[in-house]
Amino acid sequence: MIAHDIKAVLFDLDGTLIDSAPDLGAAADKMRTDRGMPSLPLENYRPMAGAGARGMLGIAFGITPEHPDFPAMREEFFRNYESCMTQRTYVFEGVAQLIALLEERGVAWGVVTNKSMRFTAPLTKAMPLFATARAVVGGDSTPHAKPHPEPLLEAARQVGVQPIECLYVGDDLRDMQAGKAAGMGTVAATYGYLGSTDVKEWGADVQIDTPLALLKLLERVRQAA
Template sequence: MLDKPHAPAFPRAALFDLDGTLLDSAPDMLATANRMRDARGLPPLALETLRPQVSKGARAMLSVALPMLETDAREALVAEFLAVYREELGRHSDLFDGVAAMLDALEAAGTIWGIVTNKPEYLARAVLPQFDWEPRCAVLIGGDTLAERKPHPLPLLVAAERTGVAPADCVYVGDDERDIVAARAAGMPSIAALWGYRLDGDDPETWQADLRCESPHALSRPSGWRSRNP
């Protein structure tokens, strides 16, 4: 648990979702969606229209970008979406405010950190050099790295194994309910990142995270990792 009386000030290992947790990638996703819309003679979307869908993945974003298409037709465009996104990746996005300081604080405390995302691994790895994370990120698991993806616990269990830290001594931070479901199934404490992407109907209070956190800045301090949910 996050509030063990004799636990270290920071967790031994911290694992993070990527989009909506570490990276504000919505502007890149918007550029991708609007390129696809422009190619079909459609006007651009506003950021606030697409932003809530970003953590839900390419298919959810396509449902907003091209709502006139049937599900099967949108499914056939997933590969195009990912190809266009690869060209836009990093051109418009940036870290959420406070993420850089949080990672610096974790490293200074000797905490191992890594990324577990449902983004395809090749796209997630393309993010690392943009922030000089290649030598710093201890493990990266993408949505296609293993046979299962979140909300299945396997990606978190494998990430913990690769860091050499037991799941109970890791903490997973994510902005989507499936992040919290995966962590709970893995026996790993979790933090709901309230600064991320959510649909209007999403209620983090129902996710059963060990902690809900408003800002990455709070996780730059040891007290930010201690359970205080009612």
């Protein structure tokens, strides 16, 4: 349920605010070409970009975290990604305008991602969009990652609002689970990566097809108050 007086909007990062699939895919694909394997197209990697190393290595090599080589390959992937993570990553169309309008309307905003701060901190510092974010919480900023609610609750504390006064916007089932558990209104961003799951099964309060659709949602909520 979405409260009438929304004071802050919290966002997932990859697949919600930014399209990092090109750099994530490139990091995994370099591992293939370094081994003499043929390159795969970005379209192969994009649907699993929200799953990070697990998703990228699964596409590139068909391995799972249970594979004995997975830890070493994950670290190799991480090193590759660190060296290229701002080369091809871009802000989704409409996101910069959305953030500017939220600021204009006095609605605070922040980021809650499962991406570790090893990557989240330099990435958000390198992109001008995040200069006004009131909170940036990574997957290792608290003892638990999403779908646990603690990262979202920590972000609400940093912003200085109650959870019920927040919306959480994301493109993954875990985002909706975390938002519900934190007592926040939940918004599924269907323009994100989505993977192979059905968005309708996520239990989100609302779905949006574009970033700017969030403004229309906030306006409807206020008018209904």
